[in-house]
Structures are given as structure tokens and as C-alpha cells.
Amino acid sequence: xxxxxxxxxxxxxxxxxxxxxxxxxxxxxxxxxxxxxxxxxxxxxxxxxxxxxxxxxxxxxxxxxxxxxxxxxxxxxxxxxxxxxxxxxxxxxxxxxxxxxxxxxxxxxxxxxxxxxxxxxxxxxxxxxxxxxxxxxxxxxxxxxxxxxxxxxxxxxxxxxxxxxxxxxxxxxxxxxxxxxxxxxxxxxxxxxxxxxxxxxxxxxxxxxxxxxxxxxxxxxxxxxxxxxxxxxxxxxxxxxxxxxxxxxxxxxxxxxxxxxxxxxxxxxxxxxxxxxxxxxxxxxxxxxxxxxxxxxxxxxxxxxxxxxxxxxxxxxxxxxxxxxxxxxxxxxxxxxxxxxxxx
Numbered sequence: 001x002x003x004x005x006x007x008x009x010x011x012x013x014x015x016x017x018x019x020x021x022x023x024x025x026x027x028x029x030x031x032x033x034x035x036x037x038x039x040x041x042x043x044x045x046x047x048x049x050x051x052x053x054x055x056x057x058x059x060x061x062x063x064x065x066x067x068x069x070x071x072x073x074x075x076x077x078x079x080x081x082x083x084x085x086x087x088x089x090x091x092x093x094x095x096x097x098x099x100x101x102x103x104x105x106x107x108x109x110x111x112x113x114x115x116x117x118x119x120x121x122x123x124x125x126x127x128x129x130x131x132x133x134x135x136x137x138x139x140x141x142x143x144x145x146x147x148x149x150x151x152x153x154x155x156x157x158x159x160x161x162x163x164x165x166x167x168x169x170x171x172x173x174x175x176x177x178x179x180x181x182x183x184x185x186x187x188x189x190x191x192x193x194x195x196x197x198x199x200x201x202x203x204x205x206x207x208x209x210x211x212x213x214x215x216x217x218x219x220x221x222x223x224x225x226x227x228x229x230x231x232x233x234x235x236x237x238x239x240x241x242x243x244x245x246x247x248x249x250x251x252x253x254x255x256x257x258x259x260x261x262x263x264x265x266x267x268x269x270x271x272x273x274x275x276x277x278x279x280x281x282x283x284x285x286x287x288x289x290x291x292x293x294x295x296x297x298x299x300x301x302x303x304x305x306x307x308x309x310x311x312x313x314x315x316x317x318x319x320x321x322x323x324x325x326x327x328x329x330x331x332x333x334x335x336x337x338x339x340x341x342x343x344x
Contacts, residue, residue, distance in 0.1 A: 013196065021180065035116055084105060094154075167290065184297045187200075
């Protein structure tokens with residue numbers, strides 16, 4: 001009897017995946033693929049630095065503050081430089097914006113200009129880096145008039161105009177989660193060959209969940225709709241929901257989003273009264289919007305509690321917003337609690 005070998009399916013690299021998708025776009029020039037490759041190259045470098053950590057002396061505080069007034073880690077500064085150097089020369093960009101820099105970043109005159117804008121948080125969750133918890137890079141890609149010198153206003157596009165959004169997790173394995181508006185796919189970095197390989201095709205968020213993520217230490221500062229929702233979850237089977245909930249809080253946005261993409265859940269970082277003049281904690285342009293695009297493409301919802309995230313008209317590069325996202329039915333419930341509170 002002749003035996004046949006069962007072969008594994010041929011792995012699909014990120015580059016192959018993007019090129020195959022691009023073939024369905026009649027006027028595609030390949031510029032987007034080149035831009036994404038440059039982002040991926042930067043993230044591979046960042047992954048290497050994160051994994052090496054104290055071995056090469058890149059952990060700890062830089063003893064400086066960024067434009068947000070937050071204390072910078074050494075890796076905040078290093079990863080920001082890596083992103084800029086990887087992206088500025090390629091000819092695909094008209095400009096960039098970073099969490100770590102006040103104003104938009106112009107492309108140096110010696111480099112050609114392109115038709116895209118990139119906004120990024122080079123190292124999300126960097127407060128966790130010294131204790132070896134998952135951190136990541138978040139990015140958002142917008143279109144711009146080709147050849148023009150972009151102004152700040154050119155960056156201030158609502159989230160539904162994003163061409164692409166993604167984030168990279170630097171954890172036990174390095175993973176890229178990506179959407180170009182046709183669903184969400186996950187790629188794992190194969191360290192042996194230096195390529196991201198498609199491992200999570202068409203990621204979907206369950207509509208129902210028994211998990212919620214929120215920083216309960218801020219409970220006394222929340223608005224009533226958030227208190228109501230959290231109280232019901234904590235009450236569990238004995239409360240009005242009639243079922244038990246688990247609470248998960250990693251304090252790393254990329255890690256919390258990835259968990260929800262894999263098994264559902266709801267994440268809340270609401271406005272609170274500690275600093276009433278500050279509209280929220282997380283930044284709209286390079287944190288909330290790219291995550292909202294990914295969440296919605298995976299079947300979930302993302303809102304401020306009062307407004308769909310992707311419909312907000314930005315007013316500033318570093319604008320902050322409240323954030324509620326995750327499993328569709330839970331987010332709809334929270335939105336309803338806000339509406340009922342307003343009408344009361």
C-alpha cells in the first residue's frame with residue numbers, strides 16, 4: 001500500500017497577503033504595500049529591542065516628559081526614532097504624527113512625498129515595559145493629497161476615513177493585527193525567517209460576553225451609566241443580569257484589544273471627574289480610532305458611550321476621548337444606559 005504524506009498548507013506571508021488583496025484594486029500602485037512593509041520593518045526592530053530589554057540597557061526612565069506630560073521611558077524615545085527613520089525615506093508619506101511629538105512630523109526635503117499620512121503610538125503600554133508585560137505599537141493610515149505639504153488640519157480626519165489600522169503586540173510571540181477595511185487578520189512573526197505569517201484569519205468578536213475590563217480603583221469618579229454597568233457585572237448571578245462576570249484589566253491597550261478579539265469582552269476607559277476639563281484618557285487619532293476600526297471590522301462596537309468613535313470629527317492631533325469597545329451586545333447596553341441617564 002502506498003502511503004501519502006499530509007503536508008501543511010503553504011504559509012502565507014504578510015507581503016503575499018497584502019499583494020493578493022491589492023490585486024483586487026484596479027488602480028493600486030503598490031505604494032501602500034511598500035508603506036506597510038516599512039512599518040513592519042520598524043516593528044521588527046522594536047520587537048528585537050523589547051525582547052532584549054535590560055540586556056542592552058534600554059529599560060527604565062528617560063527622565064523626560066512627552067507632549068502629554070507623561071514620563072517617558074527610554075524605549076518611548078528609541079521606538080519613536082525607529083518609526084520615523086523607517087518611514088520618512090520611502091516616498092509613500094506626505095507626513096507623520098506621533099504620540100511623542102507635539103506637532104506633525106514633516107518629511108525631509110531630500111525625500112519624495114507620497115499620498116499617505118501615518119499616525120502612531122510607537123510603544124503603547126510602556127509603563128509596563130519594566131515589569132515584562134505585553135506592550136505594543138499602534139498605527140493608523142490616512143490618505144492625503146499627493147505632493148502637498150500637509151497641515152495639521154489634513155490629519156484631522158474622522159476615523160471612518162482610515163485606509164488601514166493595525167497594532168503589533170510584543171509578548172510571548174510578536175503579532176501584527178491588521179485591517180484594511182475587509183475584516184481583521186492576525187500575523188505571527190516567525191523569528192527564524194523574519195517574516196510575519198498569517199495565523200489568525202478573519203478574526204471575529206463574539207456578540208455576547210461574560211468579561212469586562214475597567215480600572216475599578218476609579219469607580220468613585222465615574223458617571224452614573226458606567227457605575228450602573230460595573231455594579232451589575234460585579235453583582236453577578238445575584239444581580240439584575242442574572243449571570244456571573246469575570247474582570248480582566250491588563251492596563252495595556254494592545255493586550256486588552258487582542259484578548260477581546262480572541263474571546264470577546266468589553267473594555268471601558270470612561271471620562272471621570274478627577275480632571276473634568278480632560279475629556280478622556282486615551283488619544284483619539286492614534287489609539288482610539290485605529291482600535292475602533294479594527295473592533296468594528298471584527299464585528300464589535302466602539303463608542304465614547306455617547307457617540308460612535310469613528311464618526312468623531314477630530315479637533316487636535318493629541319485629542320483625548322472616553323473609550324468603550326468590545327462585544328456588540330454589551331457595548332449597546334452601555335450606550336443605552338447613557339441614553340437613559342440623559343433622558344432622566
